[in-house]
Amino acid sequence: MNNSITQYFRKEMFPHIWCPGCGIGIILGSMLRAIQSTGWEKDEVVMVSGIGCSSRITGYVDFNTMNTTHGRALPFATGIKMANPALKVITVMGDGDCAAIGGNHFIHSARRNIDITAIIINNMIYGMTGGQYSPLTPTGKLGSTAPYGNIDQSFDIAALAASAGASYVARGNVFDVNQITHFIKKALLKKGFSVVEIIADCPISFGRINQLRTPVQMLEWIKSITVAKRVWEGLPEEEKAGKIPTGEFLDIDIPEYTEKYQETCNRIQQGRREK
Amino acid sequence: MDKKNNLKVYQNEKTVITVNEDWCKSCGICIHFCPKKVLVSNEKGFPEAKNIDDCIHCMLCELRCPDFAINVEKKEKTVEHIVNQKGLED
Numbered sequence: 001m002n003n004s005i006t007q008y009f010r011k012e013m014f015p016h017i018w019c020p021g022c023g024i025g026i027i028l029g030s031m032l033r034a035i036q037s038t039g040w041e042k043d044e045v046v047m048v049s050g051i052g053c054s055s056r057i058t059g060y061v062d063f064n065t066m067n068t069t070h071g072r073a074l075p076f077a078t079g080i081k082m083a084n085p086a087l088k089v090i091t092v093m094g095d096g097d098c099a100a101i102g103g104n105h106f107i108h109s110a111r112r113n114i115d116i117t118a119i120i121i122n123n124m125i126y127g128m129t130g131g132q133y134s135p136l137t138p139t140g141k142l143g144s145t146a147p148y149g150n151i152d153q154s155f156d157i158a159a160l161a162a163s164a165g166a167s168y169v170a171r172g173n174v175f176d177v178n179q180i181t182h183f184i185k186k187a188l189l190k191k192g193f194s195v196v197e198i199i200a201d202c203p204i205s206f207g208r209i210n211q212l213r214t215p216v217q218m219l220e221w222i223k224s225i226t227v228a229k230r231v232w233e234g235l236p237e238e239e240k241a242g243k244i245p246t247g248e249f250l251d252i253d254i255p256e257y258t259e260k261y262q263e264t265c266n267r268i269q270q271g272r273r274e275k
Numbered sequence: 276m277d278k279k280n281n282l283k284v285y286q287n288e289k290t291v292i293t294v295n296e297d298w299c300k301s302c303g304i305c306i307h308f309c310p311k312k313v314l315v316s317n318e319k320g321f322p323e324a325k326n327i328d329d330c331i332h333c334m335l336c337e338l339r340c341p342d343f344a345i346n347v348e349k350k351e352k353t354v355e356h357i358v359n360q361k362g363l364e365d
């Protein structure tokens with residue numbers, strides 16, 4: 001293999017565990033290309049995950065890694081970033097991990113605007129545990145706990161992150177692979193809470209029950225439901241239904257949490273010295 | 276086609292395509308979405324670069340492979356190749 005991203009692999013762990021065609025592997029490749037383009041040393045990078053198929057990513061990469069508990073990647077990542085703000089901290093979460101059990105941590109990380117990059121692998125289902133619907137399962141789609149179709153509305157996780165206080169928010173999909181690498185790179189370089197949601201295929205837990213059995217069918221479907229944001233904005237309301245806009249939703253510069261914390265410490269210490 | 280363990284190597288004067296059959300899970304993504312239909316499935320579902328002459332080095336097969344199993348490399352032009360192309364040999 002002459003592919004230079006293999007320098008980040010724990011090679012003895014390959015071939016990886018994910019099912020044939022699973023989008024998590026595509027996203028892993030994009031993440032590694034994005035990290036490579038920053039020129040960061042492996043030892044500067046910390047990758048933290050929760051629980052789920054997506055969260056197994058941390059087992060395959062030769063950074064400082066932590067596989068934590070379900071929904072709690074962001075609290076652990078926050079602790080790491082507060083202890084050493086020089087580290088480049090990235091969390092990888094599934095849609096259930098991030099938006100269901102970890103939903104509260106997610107909005108508060110955004111509210112604080114702490115300098116962490118959150119990658120959300122949105123395969124629209126609980127992959128690992130057999131296809132229970134998640135807060136990101138589209139209305140009407142089937143899950144093992146929604147055999148007659150999901151009646152819930154799904155979250156717009158990008159809008160949620162943006163309104164909660166993040167600095168950078170983008171959404172891509174595994175088919176448009178160069179675009180997600182670009183978004184991840186921008187998110188990594190952003191000071192503040194940055195979010196990249198990636199629509200991914202899970203041919204097993206989502207695909208089988210939704211008549212999208214093969215990875216190719218799943219990718220064709222993802223291609224058909226995702227629309228570039230500027231095109232989406234021009235669509236009549238009835239055509240927006242069932243479609244997901246992709247692109248960059250937010251890119252702003254606002255005060256970051258660890259810096260504000262350091263400024264506060266400096267101010268208090270200065271005050272004490274002057275007494 | 277050379278065989279080296281389970282790494283299959285396909286090449287012509289412009290391109291080298293390698294398929295790591297130990298890692299490939301026969302998902303079919305690279306084959307289906309190649310814009311030039313370079314790749315065909317063999318009996319095990321592994322991609323074979325049957326139409327390698329048509330490869331345009333778009334890299335999409337490599338970038339979308341979930342298993343890091345296919346690699347495309349554009350060969351650097353050799354001196355002879357450049358000389359021949361420019362007709363400077365005589």
Ligand SMILES: Cc1ncc(C[n+]2csc(CCOP(=O)(O)OP(=O)(O)O)c2C)c(N)n1
Nearest residue numbers: 052053054070094095096097125126127128
């Ligand atoms: C506290 C707790 N509750 C429930 C579980 C069971 N569990 C493991 S993974 C998972 C959901 C996985 O779905 P998602 O986060 O979307 O990731 P995916 O597997 O789809 O990548 C659940 C509910 C757990 N491990 N811990």
Ligand code: SF4
Nearest residue numbers: 018019022053127202
């Ligand atoms: S169950 Fe779904 S998400 Fe999990 S490895 Fe298989 S295809 Fe990927």
Ligand code: SF4
Nearest residue numbers: 309330331333334336
């Ligand atoms: S690089 Fe592009 S044209 Fe060449 S085999 Fe791969 S997908 Fe096909």
Ligand code: SF4
Nearest residue numbers: 299300302303305340
């Ligand atoms: S995309 Fe990768 S894993 Fe899938 S068939 Fe092609 S080489 Fe094999």
